[in-house]
Amino acid sequence: MNIQKVGIVGAGQMGNGIAHVMALAGYDVLLTDVSADALEKAMIVMSGNLERQVSRGKITEDEHKNALAQITTTQKLSDLGDCDLIIESATERETVKQAIFEDLLPHLKPETILTSNTSSISITRLASRTDRPEKFMGFHFMNPVPIMQLVELIRGIATDEPTYNACKEVVERLNKTAASAEDFPAFIVNRILMPMINEAVYTLYEGVGSVKSIDDSMKLGANHPMGPLELADFIGLDTCLAIMNVLHDGLADTKYRPCPLLTKYVEAGWLGRKTQRGFYDYRGDVPVPTR
Ligand code: NAD
Numbered sequence: 001m002n003i004q005k006v007g008i009v010g011a012g013q014m015g016n017g018i019a020h021v022m023a024l025a026g027y028d029v030l031l032t033d034v035s036a037d038a039l040e041k042a043m044i045v046m047s048g049n050l051e052r053q054v055s056r057g058k059i060t061e062d063e064h065k066n067a068l069a070q071i072t073t074t075q076k077l078s079d080l081g082d083c084d085l086i087i088e089s090a091t092e093r094e095t096v097k098q099a100i101f102e103d104l105l106p107h108l109k110p111e112t113i114l115t116s117n118t119s120s121i122s123i124t125r126l127a128s129r130t131d132r133p134e135k136f137m138g139f140h141f142m143n144p145v146p147i148m149q150l151v152e153l154i155r156g157i158a159t160d161e162p163t164y165n166a167c168k169e170v171v172e173r174l175n176k177t178a179a180s181a182e183d184f185p186a187f188i189v190n191r192i193l194m195p196m197i198n199e200a201v202y203t204l205y206e207g208v209g210s211v212k213s214i215d216d217s218m219k220l221g222a223n224h225p226m227g228p229l230e231l232a233d234f235i236g237l238d239t240c241l242a243i244m245n246v247l248h249d250g251l252a253d254t255k256y257r258p259c260p261l262l263t264k265y266v267e268a269g270w271l272g273r274k275t276q277r278g279f280y281d282y283r284g285d286v287p288v289p290t291r
Contacts, residue, residue, distance in 0.1 A: 001084070001111065001113070001162060001163075002084065003027070003084040003085045003113070003166060003169075003170060004027065004028060005027065005028040005029075005030065005082060005083045005084050005085075006022050006027045006029050006030070006083060006084070006085045006086075006087060007030045007032065007080035007083035007085070007086045008022070008031045008032070008086075008087050009032050009033075009077070009080070009086065009087070009088045009100055009104070010032075010033060010088065010089040010090035010091070010117075011031050011032070011033035011035075011038045011039050011041075011042035011073070012033075012038060012090075012091075012274075013045075013143065013144075013236070013274065014089045014117055014143060015031060015033070015042065015089040015090075016031070016041075016042035016045050017049075017141065017143065017144055017145025017146055018087055018089055018117065018141055018145055019031045019042065019071055020046045020049060020050065020067070020146050021145055021174050021176075022070075022174070023046075023066075023067040023068070023070035023071045024050075024059065024067045024146075025173050025174050025175075026173075027070065029070055029071045029072070030071075030073075030074060030080055030083060031071060031072070031073045032073065032074050032075065032077060032079070032080060033073075033075065034075065036075060039075070042073070043068075046068070047068060049146060050064040051064065053146070077100070077104050077107065078107045080104060080107060080108070081107040081108060081109070082109070083108070083112060084109075084111075084112060084113070085113045085115065085167075086104065086108070086112060086113070086114050086115065087115050087116075088100055088114070088116045088117065088118075089116075089117040092118060092119060092120070092121070092238070092243070094121050094125075094126070097116060097118065097121065097126060098126065098129050101126065101129060101130050102129070105130060105131055110132075112135070113135050113137070113163055113166060113167065114127075114130060114132060114136045114137075115136070115138065115139035115167065116136075116137075116138055116139065117138075117139055117140055117141055118140070119140065119186065119187075119190050119239060120185055120186040120194075120242065120243040120246035120250075121246060122156075122183060122250070123136065123155070123156040123159075123183045124156040124157045124158070126156075127156040127157075127158060127159070128158075133157075133159075134158050134159060134160040134163065135159075135163050136156055136158070136159060136163075137153060137156065137159050137163055137164065137167055138152065138153065138155075138156070138181070138183065138187065139153065139154075139167055140152035140153075140154060140181075140187060140189075142189065143234065143235060149176055150176065150178075150179055150189070151171045151177070152178075152179050152181045152187050152188060153167055153168060153171065153178045153179070153180055153181070154180075154182070155180070155182070155183060157183065184250070184251075185246050185249075185250030185251055186243055186246060186247050186250075190243050191247070194240060194243045194244055194247065195244075195247070195255070195256060196228055197228045197229075197231065197232045197235075197240055198244050198256075198258060200214050200227075200228035200229055201229070201232070201259040201261050201262045202259045202261075204229065204261060204279075204291060205260065210289065211229050211279050211280065211289035211290065211291050212289050214228065215227020215228065215229050215230050229279035229280075230279070230287075232262075232272065232278065232279060233272030233273050233278035233279050233280055233282075234272065234273055235272070236271050236272050236273075236274055237262060237265050237266050237270065237272050237279075238266050238271050241258055241262050241263060244256060244258035244262070245258060265278060265279070270290070277290065278290070279291070
């Protein structure tokens with residue numbers, strides 16, 4: 001399978017990171033979103049991030065220019081018809097993802113590979129709603145995409161070997177490392193990471209520590225580069241809650257119940273960095289804990 005053109009659905013923090021690394025690796029990238037604002041913001045963010053890589057000596061000015069030239073944007077899913085690989089990276093809600101695949105399918109070539117960057121939703125179930133479950137996989141990047149080395153590759157029950165191998169080759173061309181995960185709720189990284197973040201929110205909820213003491217404890221006491229609440233803000237609290245709900249529903253174990261305080265932040269629209277407020281308030285010069 002010769003993959004040259006990649007369609008990315010969803011231009012949020014993950015979609016723009018995926019477009020960035022794909023373009024740098026020489027793929028033609030078509031980035032789509034329902035929101036014109038999101039597409040405009042994504043181009044600005046990618047340009048800024050590429051510029052930073054130039055200033056750090058990681059890439060040349062030419063590579064920066066060439067990468068940006070490889071990326072086009074559209075609000076129409078039907079424009080993705082000639083893509084060889086689709087990476088869906090829209091909001092972490094199953095109904096949203098299903099609707100995207102449903103709208104996209106009539107426009108695609110029969111050989112196009114479909115993938116989702118979902119953090120937790122069943123690949124087998126998403127695949128079963130398409131006309132090509134054997135050409136469907138989980139392609140799970142880590143945040144921030146240009147920096148993080150790992151990509152989890154998740155086979156659905158029907159995924160065939162040529163599809164898996166084609167995706168693995170893409171990961172190699174990105175100079176990243178693939179880890180193979182089975183299709184169970186939240187796969188490997190988030191199965192382990194999210195319960196830790198949720199437990200940090202419980203620790204805050206029960207008054208065991210403040211935002212600052214919890215994050216300081218895990219940074220200085222467990223050598224984590226970021227505290228769990230800082231990390232939750234970085235990931236997006238809506239995404240964290242959605243993943244906990246998938247673990248809770250999918251594994252039917254009360255140990256995965258989302259902390260009510262996490263739900264409350266999401267209901268307030270305090271989703272972390274992307275809305276400028278979460279466990280920290282980012283509207284000033286330095287982040288200020290909100291509890
Ligand atoms: P985000 O909220 O930053 O971006 C989501 C984007 O999807 C938005 O721009 C929104 O306008 C767009 N969107 C919503 N409905 C759409 C539709 N019908 N068609 C096209 N675009 C649509 O979210 P994100 O953090 O970029 O997460 C995207 C996906 O990546 C989710 O599945 C998430 O679980 C996964 N993921 C997130 C992280 C993380 O750390 N945030 C890490 C790995 C994977």
